[in-house]
Amino acid sequence: xxxxxxxxxxxxxxxxxxxxxxxxxxxxxxxxxxxxxxxxxxxxxxxxxxxxxxxxxxxxxxxxxxxxxxxxxxxxxxxxxxxxxxxxxxxxxxxxxxxxxxxxxxxxxxxxxxxxxxxxxxxxxxxxxxxxxxxxxxxxxxxxxxxxxxxxxxxxxxxxxxxxxxxxxxxxxxxxxxxxxxxxxx
Amino acid sequence: xxxxxxxxxxxxxxxxxxxxxxxxxxxxxxxxxxxxxxxxxxxxxxxxxxxxxxxxxxxxxxxxxxxxxxxxxxxxxxxxxxxxxxxxxxxxxxxxxxxxxxxxxxxxxxxxxxxxxxxxxxxxxxxxxxxxxxxxxxxxxxxxxxxxxxxxxxxxxxxxxxxxxxxxxxxxxxxxxxxxxxxxxx
DNA sequence: GAGACTGGTTACCCTATGGTAAAAAGGGAA
DNA sequence: TTCCCTTTTTACCATAGGGTAACCAGTCTC
Numbered sequence: 001x002x003x004x005x006x007x008x009x010x011x012x013x014x015x016x017x018x019x020x021x022x023x024x025x026x027x028x029x030x031x032x033x034x035x036x037x038x039x040x041x042x043x044x045x046x047x048x049x050x051x052x053x054x055x056x057x058x059x060x061x062x063x064x065x066x067x068x069x070x071x072x073x074x075x076x077x078x079x080x081x082x083x084x085x086x087x088x089x090x091x092x093x094x095x096x097x098x099x100x101x102x103x104x105x106x107x108x109x110x111x112x113x114x115x116x117x118x119x120x121x122x123x124x125x126x127x128x129x130x131x132x133x134x135x136x137x138x139x140x141x142x143x144x145x146x147x148x149x150x151x152x153x154x155x156x157x158x159x160x161x162x163x164x165x166x167x168x169x170x171x172x173x174x175x176x177x178x179x180x181x182x183x184x185x186x
Numbered sequence: 187x188x189x190x191x192x193x194x195x196x197x198x199x200x201x202x203x204x205x206x207x208x209x210x211x212x213x214x215x216x217x218x219x220x221x222x223x224x225x226x227x228x229x230x231x232x233x234x235x236x237x238x239x240x241x242x243x244x245x246x247x248x249x250x251x252x253x254x255x256x257x258x259x260x261x262x263x264x265x266x267x268x269x270x271x272x273x274x275x276x277x278x279x280x281x282x283x284x285x286x287x288x289x290x291x292x293x294x295x296x297x298x299x300x301x302x303x304x305x306x307x308x309x310x311x312x313x314x315x316x317x318x319x320x321x322x323x324x325x326x327x328x329x330x331x332x333x334x335x336x337x338x339x340x341x342x343x344x345x346x347x348x349x350x351x352x353x354x355x356x357x358x359x360x361x362x363x364x365x366x367x368x369x370x371x372x
Numbered sequence: 373g374a375g376a377c378t379g380g381t382t383a384c385c386c387t388a389t390g391g392t393a394a395a396a397a398g399g400g401a402a
Numbered sequence: 403t404t405c406c407c408t409t410t411t412t413a414c415c416a417t418a419g420g421g422t423a424a425c426c427a428g429t430c431t432c
Contacts, residue, residue, distance in 0.1 A: 059328045067324065079317045083310075112309075119305065123298075124269075126312035131265045133319035138253065140326055141359045142245045145389080165410065173327045178389055180411050331419080351380065364419050366381050374432090381426070389418080396411070402404090 007121035007128075008111075010049055010073070013101060020114055022107045029094040036092035041085070042078035044102040049073075051098025052162040056170070057090045064091075066171040069159050075125070095162045145174045146182045193307035193314075194297075196235060196259070199287060206300055208293045215280040222278035227271070228264035230288040235259075237284025238348040242356070243276045250277075252357040255345050261311065281348045331360045332368045 017024045026049070029035045036042055038057065046053075053070045067090060070076045081088035082105070103111075111118045139148055149172055153160060159168065169179035203210045212235070215221045222228055224243065232239075239256045253276060256262045267274035268291070289297075298305045325334055335358055339346060345354060355365035 057324065065324070065327050067320070079313060079320065083313050083317070113302075116299075123309055123312065126309065126316060127265060127269050130312060130316045130319060131269070133316060133323060134253070134265065136323060137319060137326070138243065138251070140323070141251050141356070164408095170327070174388095175390060176410070177391080177412085181389085184411080350378095360418095361420060362380070363382085363421080367419085370381080375430105376432100377428100377430080379426105379428085381424105383424080384422085385420105386422105387418105387420075390416080392414085392416105394411105394413085396409105398407100398409075400405105400407085402406105 007124045008047075008075075008118055010047065010101065012118065012121075013047060013103070016111050016115065016118065020110055022103075022110060024107065025102050027100045027102055029098045029100065031094060031096050031098075034091050034093045035100075036078065036088070036090070038089045038091055040088060042081035042088050043104055045075055045077045045082065045104075045108055046092070047073075047075050047101035047103065049099040049101055051100075052095045052158075053098060054093045054095050054163060054167055055090050056093065056167075064167075064170065066163075066167045069095075069156070069163060069167075069171070071158055071162075140173060145172055145178065146185070148172050149179065149182055150186075193310045194233075194261075194304055196233065196287065198304065198307075199233060199289070202297050202301065202304065206296055208289075208296060210293065211288050213286045213288055215284045215286065217280060217282050217284075220277050220279045221286075222264065222274070222276070224275045224277055226274060228267035228274050230290055231261055231263045231268065231294055232278070233259075233261050233287040233289065235285040235287055237286075238281045238344075239284060240279045240281050240349060240353055241276050242279065242353075245356075250353075250356065252349075252353045254357070255281075255342070255349060255353075257344055257348075326359060331358055331364065332371070334358050335365065335368055336372075 013024065016022060027035070029051070048070055050072055052072070053076060055067045055070065055076065056064045057067060059065045068076075076092065077083075078088045078090050078092075080086040108122075112122060113119075139151065143151070149168075152168070152172065165179055165183075166176040169176045172179065174182070199210065202208060213221070215237070234256055236258055238258070239262060241253045241256065241262065242250045243253060245251045254262075262278065263269075264274045264276050264278075266272040294308075298308060325337065329337070335354075338354070338358065351365055351369075352362040355362045358365065360368070
């Protein structure tokens with residue numbers, strides 16, 4: 001599922017950048033480029049200004065498993081690595097030409113400590129994120145793959161424009177063959 | 187999975203309670219009592235002072251599905267209801283005599299706005315929670331039920347002392363019969 | 373000790389999904 | 403258009419897990 005809408009908008013971030021002298025940098029990534037790899041520490045909270053990103057990891061059997069998709073105006077990071085300095089296991093791949101705004105720990109802390117608004121927005125973002133994940137676990141435990149597929153189509157049609165069916169299959173927790181079968185039955 | 191260790195400890199909370207005049211209340215719940223039901227708004231962030239709680243919801247087929255377990259010194263709430271005022275769909279059930287510390291929105295906001303420390307701890311808690319959920323989704327998509335069972339036994343042995351196998355089965359995403367089969371094969 | 377519960381296991385068959393392999397369908401590039 | 407490459411679909415069989423139902427074991431009550 002796409003990350004919840006960012007509560008801190010680009011506009012806000014750019015304002016913070018000016019007023020707090022954060023020195024935020026941007027990064028441009030071409031289509032089909034992996035810009036974060038497993039094993040590399042994730043230094044940033046990324047704000048996706050433009051583009052579309054797939055987060056995946058390598059499963060026990062060596063296959064890529066899509067963990068989530070992230071669209072324009074949402075934020076992503078590798079929580080394990082960014083927050084806890086644990087080994088990063090996910091890959092970030094741009095599924096189209098993508099423009100990122102990079103926010104490191106220091107900058108994030110600075111924003112949080114200087115702005116009540118940002119702090120609250122950020123807390124909201126985290127809570128929202130937890131809810132999205134929670135709902136997803138419920139969906140896995142309570143719905144068939146077909147139902148999950150239909151729900152995803154309805155709630156995030158954009159994914160179907162940007163990602164391959166094989167990406168979507170592993171996101172839904174089935175093989176591409178199964179997804180194909182499911183699509184046939186509809 | 188049990189909620190991440192609370193970063194705000196009871197001791198902290200009680201100190202906040204005195205210094206910020208929060209007027210926190212406690213609640214005692216007997217074994218096998220449901221103290222929050224689907225449909226009821228969840229007014230509190232609960233700190234579990236003592237005891238053990240199971241969070242579950244009713245699946246499409248009418249069965250109870252355990253969403254998570256929460257032990258002593260962790261916090262729980264129904265995020266959808268507490269944060270977003272959406273319809274609450276989960277039940278909180280005390281699996282043993284349980285003592286709760288109740289924190290409502292106003293009190294939580296007051297703590298956050300008055301203490302940098304609490305605010306940071308709380309942010310940490312949310313991030314940690316998102317990570318636990320994230321890891322759980324990965325585990326569902328990448329590991330067999332048997333593996334998940336063994337992992338749970340290792341990481342949260344307490345659950346096996348407090349909860350029934352049928353609770354654990356639905357938590358792992360299988361039927362009690364399947365769990366029984368899995369246990370037999372070990 | 374005999375019922376009556378509850379939780380857990382077993383047995384049976386069934387279905388959804390997995391795995392391998394091959395075929396089909398698209399989509400550039402020359 | 404034709405070739406090549408990638409993605410998707412089909413076909414086949416294998417398997418994990420589901421659903422129903424019965425059974426067993428522990429525990430409580432009378």
